[in-house]
Amino acid sequence: MRHPVKTSFIYILLLGLLFSAQLQGQRGPRYFLRAPDVLPGTLPEMRTPDFWTDRGENPDKVIIPLSRIREMNEAYRERLNDLNALEHGLGEEIERQLRSWTGLVTLPPDLENLSGEEQVAAIREMVHSQIEFLKKREHGNLLAISYSEAEIGQMEAEMAFDRIGINEGIRHGLTVKDCRIRIIPTLRPEYVSVGDNSRSRWDMFNLDILPVSTPVKILHTSATGGYMLVISDRGYGWIRSEELALAEKKHVEECIPAEAFIVCTGEKVPFYSGRDCRYVSGWMRMGDRLAFAQEGDRMQVVVPCRQMDGTLSMEKAWLRKDADVSEGFLPYTPRNVMDQACKLLDLVYDYSGAWYGRNHITILRDLFSCFGFELPGNGVLLQAYHYSGSISPEAGKEAQYQAMLSHPPFITIQVTRGHSQLLIGEYEGIPYVFDTHGYSYPGEDENEYFIRRSCIYTPEIPGYMLKGEMVFVELK
Incomplete structure (x- = not known):
């Protein structure tokens, strides 16, 4: 004799599979x-x-x-x-764009010439605009699921708004890799800002990419220390601390290649830890620049690195003979x-x-x-x-x-x-x-x-x- 509960379960399972198959047929192609x-x-x-x-x-x-x-x-x-x-009214159009795009700047403000109080006020205004972006818009995570109030609160807390100006001052640094500059300092990989659950999957918590060896001014540190708020020619936002090396302003300026440099002319080009070019140490994207020095038949590049204490060290790396780069601009x-x-x-x-x-x-x-x-x-x-x-x-x-x-x-x-x-x-x-x-x-x-x-x-x-x-x- 069949068990009635077991029979009912099998019947429901079969109906579910049939319904799922019909639904898949109605949805059309599995991928775009x-x-x-x-x-x-x-x-x-x-x-x-x-x-x-x-x-x-x-x-x-x-x-x-x-x-x-x-x-x-x-x-x-x-x-x-x-x-x-x-x-042609471009000024008004640019001003509207600046108001609607958190982190975007025309020219980075010279905060170092401001008083301490003015610096703190300017940094608070930046972080306040980021908090407004976080709390006044709808955001979904990597699975396009809306965030809970607790999750939004965690992201806001990481900005450490109440600690702005406490024993910090403006510091200087260089990026040690191509890195993302974020509107929101997100500690978890699933914390992105997906606009909806349909076709778009772009992460709207991101502002831009900073090339390797980009000089930045460091304005503030997040609650965990996992991010630093920086300002650069490409705007203001949060960079992961491990992607940034600290140095005195003069040292940073000395490390930026002004004359003898190579330009990455490929879409993406690796540099290597040794002369044999077996192990990749990092990458350049098209348009990135690094200082270089020729050594025999191989080209060396000088790359900023972050030491364990967070300070800057300039190290040498190698490029392959066929690397898609140019000595100086094309x-x-x-x-x-x-x-x-x-x-x-x-x-x-x-x-x-x-x-x-x-x-x-x-x-x-x-x-x-x-x-x-x-x-x-x-x-x-x-x-x-x-x-x-x-x-x-x-x-x-x-x-x-x-x-x-x-x-x-x-x-x-x-x-x-x-x-x-x-x-x-x-x-x-x-x-x-x-x-x-x-x-x-x-x-x-x-x-x-x-x-x-x-x-x-x-x-x-x-x-x-x-x-x-x-x-x-x-x-x-």
Whole structure:
């Protein structure tokens, strides 16, 4: 005789499995469908540098010398000192961006020239804005589950707001690796800020990436000591303590390579602990710089390291013979720009940089860093770098395309609503761009195909690019 409870259990289990199978069928594909490498409307050869550089004249001619690039960097900093003087209402747009983007700065404030009380007040204002970001918005963890009040409280407590200014003062340091600068000091790996439980998984607790050997000012230490609040050219936020080495200001300045340096020209390049280049000691990302010294047939780099007591030590490491690096900045030529862009194709779109990836503007910042440009990591700020005109959507698509093609390729970045694209040329009267975005398109089979990576395409994705005011920035 069958046991009635056991029979009922088996019946319920079978019903559950049947329901689950039906539900899976209704949900469609298990994963989002990846758009093909060769996107609709493009050709396979468009993914090669020569396709674009051969369509122009003198692809190896230097566009402008390094001295002019440095002048442009300095002029940009000067422009940011007076936002009201910026053309085309850019000043107001930048001010709105600063209010909405916690941690973003135009230029880092000179806190060392303030009194002790003024320093404390400025640091409290920064941390207060981070606490507001944490408590006034909705956040989900790595599994897109909303946080409990206790978890939010733990993150706030780690900021140690009540201890700001206690026996600290402003200290100095160098990053010892490419590191994340965080809006919130998160001690647990699952503590991220996912916007919702649907398609996006970007961590909105992250602000940006700081390259290895970046000088920072240390403003405050978290409750556990696991994070330090710093300010740099890329904004203010929290860096893990083990990724930072402390030193006197003068020593930090001496360790920043000014003349003899190598630039990482690959997407990512390792350096090694020994001459035989067997064991990786660290990595450089495109645009990163390290001091170097040639030793025979091998190149050495000088890398900042953190000693056990937290202080700075400069150590030597080795690069392989075939390392994708340049001694000094690359010559600023159309061919070199396009070569660098193609090295960055098909990289995942990382909105906040929390995965050590890049978005639409940070990928261009890294690319043009290889030539000596110091571009901001924000598309709205970029418009002030070298404003070169704009066009309204009311002009119509044909006029918009004509306006795009009136600007030189490889050196023109077009920005709409903060989204940035690099113009690389035209084909059959249509402009094409190098872009990195998080969007998709409907296929002919009625499925949705997701790009969400760096690609070569027309300006029509994202859909809003032609629906807003487009600003042109020429890097010359």
